Amino acid sequence: MSEMKKIKNLKEFSTSADRFEGANLLCPGCAHSIIVREVLNATNDDLVLSASTGCLEVCTAVYPYTSWDASWIHIGFENGSTAVAGAESMYKALKTKGRLKQPDRNPKFVSFAGDGASYDIGFQWISGCMERGHNIMHVVLDNEVYANTGGQRSSSTPIGGSNTTTPAGRVSYGEKKTKKDMVSIMASHGIPYSAQVAPNKWKDMVKKIQHGFSVDGPVFINAVSPCTTEWKFDPKDTMMLTDLSTDSLVFPLYEIIDGHELNITYRPKTVVPVEEYLAAQGRFKHLFKDEYKYLIKEWQERVDAQWAYLNRREEARV
Amino acid sequence: MANRGWDEFEIGAMLRSFDGVSNDIATTQQEDRNYSQSNSFVASVADWRIEKPIFAKDFCIDCQFCWIYCPDMSIIARDKKMIGVDMDHCKGCGICVEVCPTNPKSLLMFPEHADEEAELAKWPAKESKEK
Ligand SMILES: Cc1ncc(C[n+]2csc(CCOP(=O)(O)OP(=O)(O)O)c2C)c(N)n1
Ligand code: SF4
Ligand code: SF4
Ligand code: SF4
Ligand SMILES: [Mg+2]
Numbered sequence: 001m002s003e004m005k006k007i008k009n010l011k012e013f014s015t016s017a018d019r020f021e022g023a024n025l026l027c028p029g030c031a032h033s034i035i036v037r038e039v040l041n042a043t044n045d046d047l048v049l050s051a052s053t054g055c056l057e058v059c060t061a062v063y064p065y066t067s068w069d070a071s072w073i074h075i076g077f078e079n080g081s082t083a084v085a086g087a088e089s090m091y092k093a094l095k096t097k098g099r100l101k102q103p104d105r106n107p108k109f110v111s112f113a114g115d116g117a118s119y120d121i122g123f124q125w126i127s128g129c130m131e132r133g134h135n136i137m138h139v140v141l142d143n144e145v146y147a148n149t150g151g152q153r154s155s156s157t158p159i160g161g162s163n164t165t166t167p168a169g170r171v172s173y174g175e176k177k178t179k180k181d182m183v184s185i186m187a188s189h190g191i192p193y194s195a196q197v198a199p200n201k202w203k204d205m206v207k208k209i210q211h212g213f214s215v216d217g218p219v220f221i222n223a224v225s226p227c228t229t230e231w232k233f234d235p236k237d238t239m240m241l242t243d244l245s246t247d248s249l250v251f252p253l254y255e256i257i258d259g260h261e262l263n264i265t266y267r268p269k270t271v272v273p274v275e276e277y278l279a280a281q282g283r284f285k286h287l288f289k290d291e292y293k294y295l296i297k298e299w300q301e302r303v304d305a306q307w308a309y310l311n312r313r314e315e316a317r318v
Numbered sequence: 319m320a321n322r323g324w325d326e327f328e329i330g331a332m333l334r335s336f337d338g339v340s341n342d343i344a345t346t347q348q349e350d351r352n353y354s355q356s357n358s359f360v361a362s363v364a365d366w367r368i369e370k371p372i373f374a375k376d377f378c379i380d381c382q383f384c385w386i387y388c389p390d391m392s393i394i395a396r397d398k399k400m401i402g403v404d405m406d407h408c409k410g411c412g413i414c415v416e417v418c419p420t421n422p423k424s425l426l427m428f429p430e431h432a433d434e435e436a437e438l439a440k441w442p443a444k445e446s447k448e449k
Binding site: 011014015016018026033037038045063065070199200202235236237238 | 351363366383385386388389390396397408427
């Protein structure tokens, strides 16, 4: 295995030479890009990347340009994970046969996909990759909505949000279902590493990505990606929103080793009420009407219960 | 190449990110890379901006918060120092200003047509924190 890139602090990290380029067409303030940068900059090894259809893919491969300084594959919406798994299988086979021109370069195989592409449409493909044990990392850019096609709900969309297919109005408060727990589902495949990350906590992110690159077998990463367009907040506030998401524990940061051993990796000094996280986004605006305020209370209870559950899991060391 | 339509390429044609050999890109800074005409780096999104960030070096502590959180690879950091903004790729989102911790801030947003020197000359003074 190649040597791990040393990233002690942010100054040292800033000497990285980005392999993801500007003049892509992502919205100003899009968190997808911040996540991609942190993942790619976590290593100096060669990269074989894929992107499933979605904002990241559509905005970074607009003819005649590419924004990627590494091998990059796009096939369809559902199969970014299998595209990279195929490349990884070919690489392994060529290596075994001694047919690689540069056998010592240790490329990393990473698949980027949205929540729509991961939680819904690419679900069985990712599950297959995890079960077959490919040496790949699947990173979900989780903005909790099909952003690229205008804001349809996905199974990652949280309850109470107003989306184009589950709009809030006179008869409805919007999305009726709670978010699917994808990290647990993926961990249940018994994979060596799965984790939730957030771009504001870059050090936690880099540590997890580097650990993911060092293990043998599939890795699943769920990254919260606040979307200025669909969550409806000002582009300058992307990092503030990310802070609210981690510090309200709506997006707790944790990891699951070998499918069972759970560690919480970030404990906010001051836990922010969920209400503040919701209030900062236009998609939840209607919840602050008197008739829907009970939903905010239920939100808080759900987040508290999940946090208590994660803490019990961590303590139990099972 | 730029004049050809998407349907005029032969199947299997390759548009490369770089011209020539491109080993070790991860340790080669932009100024030393041989970007091809099909790399979005050679394009510009400067005309997306309504506002632009201006950088007042004197107050900067090189913390690199702006570097890590800029979504558009537009904060130029070299040798652990923040040295400026890449105005071809900056979309004017304002994140860098929000995350800058100095007092006064070392980055502020101004209308796109603002004059940099004039703005730097009247940069706001340190704000006293209200108790
Ligand atoms: C099989 C298939 N169904 C639907 C689409 C249309 N489509 C393109 S992008 C997209 C939304 C992607 O959502 P997500 O995966 O969450 O990524 P995001 O854009 O939110 O980052 C959809 C529905 C498609 N390209 N292929
Ligand atoms: S719609 Fe959201 S996810 Fe898509 S490019 Fe814009 S900010 Fe990013
Ligand atoms: S305004 Fe946005 S795009 Fe421009 S340098 Fe600042 S963070 Fe980067
Ligand atoms: S965030 Fe502010 S102080 Fe820190 S490097 Fe950027 S400009 Fe300098
Ligand atoms: Mg999405």
